[in-house]
Amino acid sequence: MSSASTLYQRVANRVLRLIEKGVYPAGRRLPSVRALSRRMRVSINTILGAYRWLEIRGFVEARPKSGHFVRARPQGPRPIPASLRENPVPVAVHKLIQEIVRNSSVPRLIPLGMAMVDPRLLPLARLNRILSSVARRMPELAHSYADPAGYEPLRTQIARLAADAGAEFGPDEIVVTSGAQEALHLALEVVCRPNDAVAVEVPVYYGVLQAIESLGLRAIEIPADALDGMNLDALRAVLKQYRPRAVVAMPTSHNPLGITMPESKKRELARILAHERVPLIEDDAASGLHFGPVRPSPAKAFDSQGLVMYCSSISKVLSPGLRVGWIACGRFRAEVEHRKTFRTSANATMPQLALAEYFEEGAFGRHLRSLRNILAGHVDLMSRAIRRSFPIGTQLSIPSGGFHLWVELPLGVNSLELYQLALRAGITIVPGPVFSPRGRFENHIRLSAGRWSAKEERAISDLGNLVRQMQCCGGSSSTMQM
Ligand SMILES: Cc1ncc(COP(=O)(O)O)c(C=O)c1O
Incomplete structure (x- = not known):
């Protein structure tokens, strides 16, 4: 399939x-x-x-x-140069990210920076009913410690969902975590020691950089091609030159690029890393939000050696607040469970019981189909609004999943300055430098189309005006053509 x-x-x-x-x-x-x-x-x-x-x-x-x-002037992101290779560096993005994340949830601000879908698109009423029913029917179990690896029926459901996408792992390979963020953190913690080098594709989701920073690791960048993901030639060169302890990648519905690696490339990625015996930490946080008709297989589907640590969660598709994620740990299963137990004993029990019942009901597939169609529509509408409002020289990503747009602003427009101006205008965005350990992407921003209404459309128009004002010393004020 x-x-x-x-x-x-x-x-x-x-x-x-x-x-x-x-x-x-x-x-x-x-x-x-x-x-x-x-x-x-x-x-x-x-x-x-x-x-x-x-x-x-x-x-x-x-x-x-x-x-x-x-069409007259097709838009597409510029390829990121494959020659970025430089020494691994310590990461220091913590403060800026914390501020951005805090601002993203201030209610009076229009959250174009928030990596969350409109709660009205989520089956919250159903989840709430199941939660109260679980509390009523199983009061003692719901208030007991859960299995440190996670509630077994939930792990079985997770393994079934993964099998639908072509990844075969059993419930025993899974450890339930507090969101995908803890899964990524645990994966890095298990395979790396302080000061080790970790290779990340750039742009990279800033949560990965936070985990790298908090574990005292060093990051090395591998550029992602704007059409089909991580540049494998650059990966080979980095493996040879720096022997990183692990590689972190988001091969499906990448955040922020929105692209999906073709299956053949995922297979090759898994093969290269298996050959070098380097673990792949696969972030599949946007799992199920593909725009095409068939769900892409994760790289985990091509894991022949148990070296792929697959991290995902329900945060983008059901509820970020229940904090349920998971990691399919491959050969690192015992160590991951050990660390998880050390840190938090186990995940909260009630969300796990409720989620297992929700998956068992069988309505999840229908919900996902509807959600991804709506999000594909949002991304399309936001792309059109950007093309109408932003000046010439702006380039846009072409997502094949998720709900983010990666916007390259005209040269010279600084995204950190735009972030400050946008905040004053009541809009949040995410500036490009937090997607790189070296603070690259100065003239890029990530916008999220998790919600879309006249309010967000106006905010895009206001942002476009701000970009023009910032650019005005440079001159051009004409609108970007399609
Ligand atoms: C790419 C990516 N990975 C991981 C996470 C963390 O997800 P969770 O909220 O499940 O911890 C996010 C959340 O925004 C994300 O976008």
Whole structure:
């Protein structure tokens, strides 16, 4: 199943490369669906899926009865240079991130920086009913210590969900954690010692940097290609030169880029690391929020040596507040459970009981389908609003999942200054430098489309005006074209 999703993405990427190389210039008609299906020996549906993918992202326009045409000025993120390789560095992002996270939840601010979906899109009423029912029916169990590894029926449900995505691990491989954040922290803690080097793809979710900082590790950057994720040549070079203790990656619905590595590349990533005996810490916090029709397999599906530590949670799809995450630990199972027990004894029991019942009911798949369709719509609307409001020179990511947009501002516009100005205007954003151990991405911001209404649309327009004002010394005030 999962190969179908990557097939249409691969076709889309191939067509995109031809567009970027000028083989199909702006205004040119692309090969017909039928002709391309014959030429590439894939089904008509696969080509239709690929063209639709390109259409949603603004590269291609479908004209009734005429076919698909390359749009005048396709937007796409600039590739991140593969030559970033430099010595591992200690990380010091803590204070800025803390401030950003605190501001993200101030109610009077419009939270374009918050990595959380609109609570109205979550089945909170159902979860609350199950929680009270659990408290009523199992009062003693609900108030007892849980198994340090996590409530067994919940671990079984988690293993079933992972199997649907092609990753095979049993309940015994899983340790339930306080969100994906604790899973990432535990994974790093188990395989690294202070001062060790850890390789992270950049941009990287800032929570990974917080964990690296708190454990006294050093980070080394591996650039992520804006179309298909971590640059594997750079990875090979880093492995050879610095022998990092672990590699942290988010191969599916990456935060902040929104991209998903093709399955073949995930397989290769797992193979390279298995060959070098370096653990992969896989962050799959946006699991289930893919925009394509088929759920992509995680890299864990290609773990032949038990070296992939798979971290995920319910925070983006059900409830960030219940603080339930997990780690499928591979060969590190005993050590992870040991550390978890040391630190917190176990996760809170009641959320685990309730969640196991919620998964057992079988409504989760339907909820996910609806949620990801809504989020894909939000991302599309936010992308259009940015294209309308931000000045020329702005570049946008093309997410294939999740709800974040990675925005490259025109050169010279400093995202930390924009962050301060936006705060004064009542809007939160996340400035680019917190996504890099070296404080790169000075002219990037992450915007989140977890909620979308006229209020957020106005906030995007206000942000666009702020960017123009910051730019005005440099001149241009024209609007970015599609
Ligand atoms: C990529 C990524 N990983 C991990 C986490 C942490 O998730 P949790 O809230 O489950 O701890 C987040 C939360 O924003 C995230 O975006």
